[in-house]
Amino acid sequence: MKRTVKTLVAASIVASAAAGAGAYFGLVNVGADDPHLPAVHTFLAMARDRSIEVRARDIEVPNLNDEALIRAGAGNYNSMCIGCHLAPGTAETELSQSLYPAPPNLTKVGVDGSPATAFWIIKHGIKATGMPAWGKSMGDPYIWGMVAFLQQLPTLDAEKYQALVTTSGGHQHGGGETDMHNHEGQHGSDKSAGAGHDDAAGEDHHAGEVAGASHHDSGQAPDEPEPESKPAAKTHTHADGKEHVHGG
Numbered sequence: 554m555k556r557t558v559k560t561l562v563a564a565s566i567v568a569s570a571a572a573g574a575g576a577y578f579g580l581v582n583v584g585a586d587d588p589h590l591p592a593v594h595t596f597l598a599m600a601r602d603r604s605i606e607v608r609a610r611d612i613e614v615p616n617l618n619d620e621a622l623i624r625a626g627a628g629n630y631n632s633m634c635i636g637c638h639l640a641p642g643t644a645e646t647e648l649s650q651s652l653y654p655a656p657p658n659l660t661k662v663g664v665d666g667s668p669a670t671a672f673w674i675i676k677h678g679i680k681a682t683g684m685p686a687w688g689k690s691m692g693d694p695y696i697w698g699m700v701a702f703l704q705q706l707p708t709l710d711a712e713k714y715q716a717l718v719t720t721s722g723g724h725q726h727g728g729g730e731t732d733m734h735n736h737e738g739q740h741g742s743d744k745s746a747g748a749g750h751d752d753a754a755g756e757d758h759h760a761g762e763v764a765g766a767s768h769h770d771s772g773q774a775p776d777e778p779e780p781e782s783k784p785a786a787k788t789h790t791h792a793d794g795k796e797h798v799h800g801g
């Protein structure tokens with residue numbers, strides 16, 4: 554018995570040393586265009602699922618059928634999530650196609666698992682996947698709004714989706730919202746594939762903006778950074794119908 558234990562310990566030391574040496578000499582390809590081996594993928598998926606299940610166990614789920622909560626979630630989802638997780642009727646984006654692991658298409662999946670695990674994932678993010686920890690900038694009630702909205706999402710067509718977003722009050726989470734004026738990765742919602750980045754010529758995202766957004770005056774370089782301090786409470790509607798409220 555003692556002998557077996559010794560052999561096992563020695564074998565595992567050799568195995569970890571080999572793994573360490575392999576990693577040190579650069580054998581592991583961390584490129585996002587090189588999928589994991591099936592065994593590694595299975596192990597990581599198990600670790601991820603168990604990690605989340607254990608941590609989400611004691612989370613209390615509020616009433617997710619509340620209409621106002623669902624509506625608020627729609628505005629935030631549309632502002633922050635569709636570049637990776639898509640919206641009804643939109644094409645794949647550069648982000649959704651190129652991230653590894655790929656962001657699930659939430660218009661099909663909705664809440665996969667329990668509302669508590671979805672809440673945990675949105676709040677804490679998932680390390681080294683591209684899924685951000687939104688709890689760093691959003692309070693719990695706003696995160697629950699997105700969970701409530703996600704439960705409805707697979708049942709919405711493009712029209713119903715847009716109606717909810719338009720009546721939602723846009724991007725709001727009690728202050729600290731940042732602009733996503735350029736909608737990185739969110740182009741192409743109604744453009745055919747291959748239209749590329751022809752935004753300057755093809756479409757004017759900022760044509761419909763209202764007063765208070767003067768830094769978008771035409772002629773400005775499209776990649777000019779936003780000013781650090783912003784005027785209080787400004788709303789602007791983009792030409793594509795997306796509306797953001799800031800500072801509220």
Ligand code: HEC
Nearest residue numbers: 633634637654655656657665671674675679682683684699
């Ligand atoms: C930069 C891309 C990106 C953005 C933006 C993003 N996510 Fe994710 N999200 C991911 C990726 C990638 C995964 C998959 C991670 C994995 O496979 O472990 C994911 C996973 C999820 C999951 C788990 C889905 C499942 O079926 O397991 C939920 C829920 C989710 N995201 C919600 C959101 C919400 C809500 C927002 C907006 C507030 C958002 N995400 C914004 C990349 C993103």
